[in-house]
Amino acid sequence: MTIPLKDSTAPNAKAALERLEQLKGQLNLTPSTMSLQAPKDMAAERAAADFSIDGLSRLWAGSDKDYEMQQKAYEIIKNDPLLVVQPPRNILEFSRDEWREFTMGQIYRVLQLFKEYGSDREFAYEIGKAVNVYSESFSMRFFVHESLFRNVINMLGTKEQAQKWNDDIDNVRVYGCFAMTELGHSSALRDIETCATFDLATDEFVLDSPSITSTKWWIGGSGQTSTHAVVISQTVIKGEHKGHNWFIVQLRDKVTGELMPGIRIGDIGKKVGHDGVDNGWIQFRGVRIPRDNMLQKWSQLERDGSYTPAPSPAVMYATLIPERLSLIIVTTQLIGQALTIATRYGVVRRQGSKNEQIMDYQSHYSQLIPAISFMYMVKSAASTIDSQFQVLTAGGEMDPVDYLNHMGDMHAVSACLKGLTGWYGSEILETCRRACGGHAYSAYNGIGQIIGDWGVMTTGGGDNVVLLQQTARILVYRLEQKLENDEYPELKFKSSTHYILRAKEYLATPSWPVRDIDDALKNLRLLEDGLNAILVKRLNSIREAMAKGKKLNDVLMDCVRVAEMHCAVFLFSDAVNKYGAPLAPEGIDKSVYSIMHRMTALWGLHTLVRYADQGFKEGFINPQQIKAVEEKYLEASKGLRKQVIGLTDAFGFPDFVLKAPIAKYDGNIYEPYFETLLQAPNSVGKTPYHAKYIKPLTERPGPNDK
Numbered sequence: 226m227t228i229p230l231k232d233s234t235a236p237n238a239k240a241a242l243e244r245l246e247q248l249k250g251q252l253n254l255t256p257s258t259m260s261l262q263a264p265k266d267m268a269a270e271r272a273a274a275d276f277s278i279d280g281l282s283r284l285w286a287g288s289d290k291d292y293e294m295q296q297k298a299y300e301i302i303k304n305d306p307l308l309v310v311q312p313p314r315n316i317l318e319f320s321r322d323e324w325r326e327f328t329m330g331q332i333y334r335v336l337q338l339f340k341e342y343g344s345d346r347e348f349a350y351e352i353g354k355a356v357n358v359y360s361e362s363f364s365m366r367f368f369v370h371e372s373l374f375r376n377v378i379n380m381l382g383t384k385e386q387a388q389k390w391n392d393d394i395d396n397v398r399v400y401g402c403f404a405m406t407e408l409g410h411s412s413a414l415r416d417i418e419t420c421a422t423f424d425l426a427t428d429e430f431v432l433d434s435p436s437i438t439s440t441k442w443w444i445g446g447s448g449q450t451s452t453h454a455v456v457i458s459q460t461v462i463k464g465e466h467k468g469h470n471w472f473i474v475q476l477r478d479k480v481t482g483e484l485m486p487g488i489r490i491g492d493i494g495k496k497v498g499h500d501g502v503d504n505g506w507i508q509f510r511g512v513r514i515p516r517d518n519m520l521q522k523w524s525q526l527e528r529d530g531s532y533t534p535a536p537s538p539a540v541m542y543a544t545l546i547p548e549r550l551s552l553i554i555v556t557t558q559l560i561g562q563a564l565t566i567a568t569r570y571g572v573v574r575r576q577g578s579k580n581e582q583i584m585d586y587q588s589h590y591s592q593l594i595p596a597i598s599f600m601y602m603v604k605s606a607a608s609t610i611d612s613q614f615q616v617l618t619a620g621g622e623m624d625p626v627d628y629l630n631h632m633g634d635m636h637a638v639s640a641c642l643k644g645l646t647g648w649y650g651s652e653i654l655e656t657c658r659r660a661c662g663g664h665a666y667s668a669y670n671g672i673g674q675i676i677g678d679w680g681v682m683t684t685g686g687g688d689n690v691v692l693l694q695q696t697a698r699i700l701v702y703r704l705e706q707k708l709e710n711d712e713y714p715e716l717k718f719k720s721s722t723h724y725i726l727r728a729k730e731y732l733a734t735p736s737w738p739v740r741d742i743d744d745a746l747k748n749l750r751l752l753e754d755g756l757n758a759i760l761v762k763r764l765n766s767i768r769e770a771m772a773k774g775k776k777l778n779d780v781l782m783d784c785v786r787v788a789e790m791h792c793a794v795f796l797f798s799d800a801v802n803k804y805g806a807p808l809a810p811e812g813i814d815k816s817v818y819s820i821m822h823r824m825t826a827l828w829g830l831h832t833l834v835r836y837a838d839q840g841f842k843e844g845f846i847n848p849q850q851i852k853a854v855e856e857k858y859l860e861a862s863k864g865l866r867k868q869v870i871g872l873t874d875a876f877g878f879p880d881f882v883l884k885a886p887i888a889k890y891d892g893n894i895y896e897p898y899f900e901t902l903l904q905a906p907n908s909v910g911k912t913p914y915h916a917k918y919i920k921p922l923t924e925r926p927g928p929n930d931k
Contacts, residue, residue: 241313241904248903260895266582267870267892270572274871276816281875283709284817285604293879294348303881305335308356312583313904317668317676317736317884321500323838324362328501331356331363336397349463351649358558359679359882361503368551369445369502370394372403377455377544381471381520390473393748399479402446403544404456404507409438411688414457414469419509421458421472421519425530427518430472431507432458432487439505443685448492448505452477453519456509457541462532469541473518477508487512498893499676522623543632547685549639549913550614554648555682555805557876561600563675565873567657568593570664573892584869587859589660594862595831595867596653597872598824601700602796603646605821610638613718627719630714637699638721641792647683648789664887669901671885672815688787694777697767697784700791704764721795724757731758732765737846741855746830751807752829756794760838762843763787793832800825820872823865830858838868 286292303307307330310316319327329396331421342349357364365540381825385854393399410417418439434440441447449452456474459466460614472696473838475485478489484490489508496504523535571584571593583589594795654676658665663671683689703722706712713726724731739745739757745752764787767780770788777784833840833854840846865872880890886898912919 232296232439232614237313237719244348245313245900245903248909250901252787252899254899257895259575260893261566262575263894264892266573267535267569267890268638270867270870271874274874275868275872276820276871278871278874279780280478280814280817281398281820281871282877284821285875286875290350292877294351295355298348298351299523299879299882301338301352302355302359303879307331309359309881310486313902314742315669315884315905317479317671317674319500321495322770325503328366329361329450330358331403332367332882335363344528357554358878360501361555361559361675362499363500364555364558366446366450366502369403370397370401370451370649372551372714373403373544373548374455374491377449377751378473378545380543380557381522381541383520383522384543385842386517386520386522388555390931391579399453400451401478401483402444402451402454403548404441404444404447404454404474406441406443407438408440408442408506409436410840411684413691417457417459419456419458419468420471421456422461422465423516423530424513425463426459428528430516430519432456432474432514434510434514436506439508443493443504444507445502445504446508447476447490448503450503452479460519460710462526463530467524467532468534470524471520473520474509474512474514478606497680498674499681515741518872537629537631539629539636542785543576543636544633546632546687547614548647548839549643549692550610552643552646552686553603553610554683555679556650557600557604557607559675559679559871560596561876562878562883563654563672563837564597564600565591565658565876566671567660568597568869568887569888569890569892570661570875570894571895574662584866588862590866591862592656592861593660594865594869595858597654597655597869598827598831599649599796599822601824601872602800602828605803606796606799610642613638616717629716633699634716634722636712636719636791637696638795640687641696641788641795644693644696645684645786645789645792646691647689647752650679650887651683661887664898669885669898669905671883674884690781693785693788694781696791697764698777698786700725700760700764700788701768701771704761705768705770708765721791724760724794724798727757728761728765731761734758734845736844742853746826746857746861747807748802749826749829751831752826753794753801753805753922755837756790756797756829756832759840759843759845760787760791762795762845763790766843783793786836786839790836793828797825797832800828824872827835827861827865828856830861834858891915 275604281291283292286295286427304311310319310327313466316327338352339346339349342352353367357367366843373395375391378390378394382390390399405414405417407419409418417430418435420435420439421432423430427924437678441456441459444451444454452475454474454476456472458472459470460470476488477484487510489510491506493504493506496502504701516526516528520605525533568584569836572582574583575581576583577586586591607829613631614635650893654672658672658676661672662671664670668674700722703713707725707728714720718853738759739751739755745755746819767787768781769781770780791893800821804818804821807822809815835852837846837854841848841851880888889897
C-alpha cells in the first residue's frame with residue numbers, strides 16, 4: 226500500500242520514526258559512489274592527524290578533568306527534552322514564541338540541575354556550559370543575569386550591597402538585566418537621557434525617561450523575564466548634574482510578574498538572531514527607589530545629599546569590559562562550530578575534473594586553516610585575559626589610580642578584541658558559508674543560524690570602529706608617555722602594550738632585518754619583534770600627525786587598523802610565550818605541543834600578511850619580504866591541510882550541538898540530510914494553498930483545450 230506523501234504531526238518520536246521509514250520506502254535512497262566514499266574519506270582524514278586528537282581535545286577543554294566533565298555533561302543534556310530539542314522537532318524551525326519559551330525552560334531546567342548536583346558545583350557549572358554551547362540564545366539570556374547584572378553590582382557596589390544581592394542572584398530569587406543602551410544612544414554613554422533625581426525629603430531617587438530617545442532599548446531579559454535591572458542614568462542631586470551612576474531598579478513583582486508602578490516594558494520583537502532572548506524596551510515614569518539602590522563603591526551619596534564623585538567617570542564603564550571579554554567564549558563556540566561544519570563537509574564532498582576533495586583546493590584550505598589557528602589563539606589567550614581581569618574584580622581594595630591603570634589596559638584589550646573577533650569572525654562565517662556551497666543556504670545545516678546569532682557581536686557592546694579608536698588612543702598615550710617622559714605604568718600583569726617599553730629601540734630600527742623567513746619560523750621571537758616594530762612605528766606616525774594638527778577623525782581609519790593589528794599581535798605574543806619554543810617542555814604531550822607551535826607560527830604569518838600594508842607604509846618591510854612571507858604562509862597552510870579534521874574534532878562539538886547533517890562525525894551526510902528534510906513540516910504532500918491560489922490559475926482551459 227502506498228502511503229500519501231503528506232505531512233502529519235507525529236504524536237510521539239516512535240510514530241515519527243515509523244512515518245519517516247514509510248516515506249523512505251517510497252523513495253530511491255540507493256547509496257551512490259559519492260555517498261559511500263564520504264565516510265571513508267572522513268575516517269582517512271581523522272587517521273591522518275599527526276597529533277593526539279584526544280590530547281588536543283583535553284588541552285582545549287582546559288584539563289583532563291575539564292574534558293571528562295564536559296563529555297559527561299553532554300551525555301546528560303543530549304536526551305533531556307527540556308534542554309535539547311528531540312527529533313522529530315527541529316530547533317532551527319522554531320517560531321519566536323517557541324524560542325522564547327524553550328530558552329526560559331532551559332534556564333529553569335539548568336537551575337534544577339544546579340540544585341541536583343549542588344554538592345559538585347564545578348560539574349553543575351559544566352552542565353550550564355554544555356547548554357551554552359548547544360544554544361546561543363540560552364547562553365546570552367542567562368549571561369545577562371549571571372554575569373552582566375552580577376558584575377555591575379560586584380564591581381560598582383559596596384561590599385554591603387554585594388552581600389545583600391549576591392545570594393538572591395545566586396539562587397535566582399531575582400532575575401536581573403543590564404539596562405544601558407537607549408533608543409537614541411548606544412555605548413556613547415555620555416549622552417544617555419534617563420535621569421535619576423534625588424528627593425532629599427524622602428531619601429529616594431526618582432527615575433524618569435524624559436523623551437522617546439531615552440527609552441532603554443535592546444535590554445536582554447527585560448521583555449518577558451527580569452524582575453530587576455541595573456540601570457545607568459544621569460544623576461541630579463540638589464538641582465545639580467553629577468554625571469552617571471548605576472541603580473538597582475525593580476521591574477516586576479516577583480510573585481505575580483506584573484510590572485511595578487511607573488514601569489513600562491515591551492518586547493523588541495523579531496530579530497535577526499537570538500530569538501530565544503527576550504530583548505525589550507523600558508520606560509520609567511516617576512519610579513521611586515531607595516538611596517541605597519545607587520551603587521556606591523566609587524561614588525557616595527549621604528542622607529543629607531552630600532555627594533562624593535568617582536575618581537574617574539571611566540569606572541562607570543568598567544562593567545562593559547566583561548561583556549566584551551565574553552566574546553572569547555562566543556567566538557570559540559559559534560565560529561568554532563561553523564568551522565567544524567565547513568571542514569567536515571570539505572573533506573567528504575568531492576568535485577572537479579579529478580573528483581578531488583574540495584578541501585584540497587587552495588581556495589578552501591588557505592582560508593579555513595588560518596581561521597582554525599585563530600580559534601586556537603583566542604582560546605589560548607582566554608586564560609591569560611581571565612587572570613588579568615581578576616585583578617579588577619578581586620578584593621576591591623585597590624588604590625584608585627592603580628585600578629584605573631589596570632582598567633585602562635583591560636579596556637584596551639577588551640575593546641580591540643571585540644573589534645578583531647567581531648569583524649574577522651564575520652569574515653570566517655561567510656567563508657564557511659561559501660565553503661559549503663548551496664547546502665549552507667539550508668537552515669538545517671546550522672551556519673545560517675550561527676550567522677544570525679553572530680551579527681550582534683559586531684555592534685552590541687559598542688561599535689567596533691569606536692572601540693578600536695579607543696584602543697588606539699590608549700596605545701598612542703602610552704607611547705607618548707614612554708617617549709617623552711620615559712614613563713610606563715607598573716601593572717600586576719604583563720600588559721598587552723609591553724612592546725612600548727622597547728619603543729625607542731624599534732623606532733631606531735629602519736627595516737626588518739630578517740631576510741630568510743625560515744629564520745623567523747625557527748625563532749618566532751624574530752617574527753614577534755617585527756610585528757611589534759610595525760606597531761610602534763604606526764602608532765608614532767599617528768602621534769606625529771596629531772601633533773601637527775590633524776584631528777582624531779582625520780586619522781580614524783589608521784587608528785582602527787593599528788588597534789586591530791595590536792589585538793592580533795597580542796594573541797600571537799601570548800601564544801609564543803606558551804608554544805614558541807621549538808621543543809615541548811617536560812610533561813607536555815609532544816604531538817599536542819607541536820601542533821600548537823604550528824598553529825602559533827601560522828597565526829604569526831597570517832598577522833604579517835594581513836597587516837603587511839602597515840609595515841610597508843613605514844618602509845619597514847619591502848616587497849620581496851612581503852612576497853616571501855605570503856609564499857611561506859600558503860606553504861604552511863598547505864602543510865596543515867591533512868590536520869583539519871583533527872584540529873576541529875578537538876573543539877569537541879557533538880553532532881547534536883552542530884545540528885548540521887552535512888557535518889556528521891562519521892561522514893555519512895547524505896541520507897541524514899535527506900531524512901532531516903523529510904521530517905520537516907509540510908515538506909511533502911499536496912500544497913495547502915493549492916485550491917486558493919494555484920488551482921484557479923492552472924484549471925483554466927487553454928486555447929487548444931476542448
